[in-house]
Amino acid sequence: MKQEVSWKVLALLLVVVFVGNGSTRPYCREGDTCWPTAGDWAALEKLLDPGAERHLEWFGQPSPRPSAVPEESDGDQPLYGAGVAGLRALYVRGGDGADCFDPDYTEFCNVSVRNNPLERWAPGAVAWPLSVDHIRELIYFANAHDLCIMAAGTGHDFLNRHSCPDGLFIRTSLMKSVVFDLDDSRGPGGVVRLGPGLTFNEIQTASAQHGRYVSSGWANTVGIIGWSLGGGHGPFANHAGLGVDNIVEATVVSANAEVLTVSGNQHRDLWLALRGGGGSTWGIVTDITVRAHVTPAEGVTQIRIDWLGTNCDIPQGGRPDLDGIVSNWLRWSLSLGTEWSGLVWVWPSAGSKVTCGMQWTVYLQYVYLGANSSSAVQDALANLTAPARPVLRVAETYASYSERLQVQPVEYIKPSPWLTPIPKIYAGGVPSVCVSRASAATDLGAVITKSIDQCGAPGGVCNLLQFYQCITGNIGAVQPSDVTIGPGLRTGLFHYIPGLVNRQELDDLFALGEGSYFSESAYNMNNYPQRYWGSHYDQLVETKRRYDPQERFGCRHCVTLSDYAQ
Helix, strand or coil, rough: CHHHHHHHHHHHHHHHCCCCCCCCCCCCCCCCCCCCHHHHHHHHCCCCCCCCCCCCCCCCCCCCCCCCCECHHHHCCCHCCCCCCCCEEEEECCCCCCCCCCCCHHHHHHHHCCCHHHHHCCCCCEECCHHHHHHHHHHHHHHHHHCCEEEEEECCCCCCCCCCCCCEEECCCCCCEEECCCCCCCCEEEEECCCCCCCCHHHHEEECCEEECCCCCCCCCCHHHHHCCCCCCCCHHHCCCCCCCCCCEEEEEECCCCEEECCCCCCHHHHHHHHHCCCCCEEEEEEEEECCCECCCCEEEEEEEEEEECCCCCCCCCHHHHHHHHHHHHHHCCCCCEEEEEEEEEEECCCCCCCCCCCEEEEEEEEEECCCCHHHHHHHHHCCCCCCCCCCCEEECCCCHHHHHHHHCCEEEECCCCCCEEECEECCCCCCEEECCCHHHHHHHHHHHHHHHHHHHHCCCCCCCCECCCCCCCCCCCCCCCCCCCHHHCCEEEECCCCCCCCHHHHHHHHHECCCCEEECCCCCCCCCHHHHHHHHHHHHHHHHHHHCCCCCCCCCCCCCCCCCC
């Protein structure tokens, strides 16, 4: 207990010293004199209730998936199965030579696994808290030893915002409380308070038991916190709103370990920062209350249509079919109302003389709030398949979206750097642009054609073109103003991921719209504050200064008080 008091006193002193400074300096690294001793780590572990059970295991269908699944994990277990026998409260790197970027992973590497850890940054320690008090102790400790803090629920992040060099990695995956209040008027179907370790598979399963759903992402193992704070697009966004639109309250442990309840009435500035300011920079969110929505009595329908073809100028299955499919879909997309949200992937690939230098696939998936027997669904199927015969056409209705997630393939995470920038070739991360309705109507078709033609040319680059029509740009979609996302995401029709493009090519694509999606965007991007937050950025900086003046929390291309986090 004496050690605990000394950490807290030192932590408070550091906060006082840095208030108003506005500058950020490199954090303590292993080997520095400030680095915790073995005794310091052992004392910290005692404060985390080390005797409590900690398990993270998937029990197979029909159980919902509890966390992200790394590729090639036996039995699709999280953490390569490290959570099956039980997790320790704290793991400290050292002695085992853990690099975590070699194929032979150690136990430490398994418990720190996360998607696309760029810069070869590995944590100095990994903690598995079970409560708000545990998180407070971890923040006190980080402040006392000047450690950077990295945090993750499931670890899906594409842009390394869950990483910092030798950081104290706080994994909230075991905090999985679910509390519904179906009578709360803040949501059309009440509200639900959710723990930070929950996946959408778990949340939608719990919601279905109450005849509800929540606005969520497409992948079943993505977690609620990072997705919500970064914008949150998904299969219900045009009707239910983005993730940011659905945050009504949250509990945050701040940089000085204070527990804050934030809402439209309490700490409103921090609440607004959570509604679009991005994750990994405001504190540790220990629960989030979001709006619940009533599942239609007719159910939820997913339509899926696939086409295949070549680059040859032939009447069926050739390039004319591809051009017709794309132009027809673009016209249809501009007519959609709030009941529809979806995605389309256009995937040209290198071919042979037989395929006239290229072959292609178009994959279309839309979710409709209602039954497959409705005229809206039947008209859509007829309209979309008019230009060319598909190889697959399915419209299946589910009683709840939870049923759909149960059969959805897993989107595996890759635990080594794989979205690394390549100078003059690739901007890194997930380059994206929010396409405005005006550009979708006038310019986007030509951009798609140019990319397809590039693939068909000798030596050309073939890119998977991904279009997500789930960012509240449909006709009649509600676009609340009490958020801090920029206008490009707020009003755009598509979140467009153009594939392997360099910074100059990406800058050219920015003409399609003034925004980019925080959680899926380029690792190297010009003018990122404007593209993420627009005129809200200055307000967000002041909120950062108020709640985290010494930048205990920080990440690349996040709201920052200095250039260090860039």
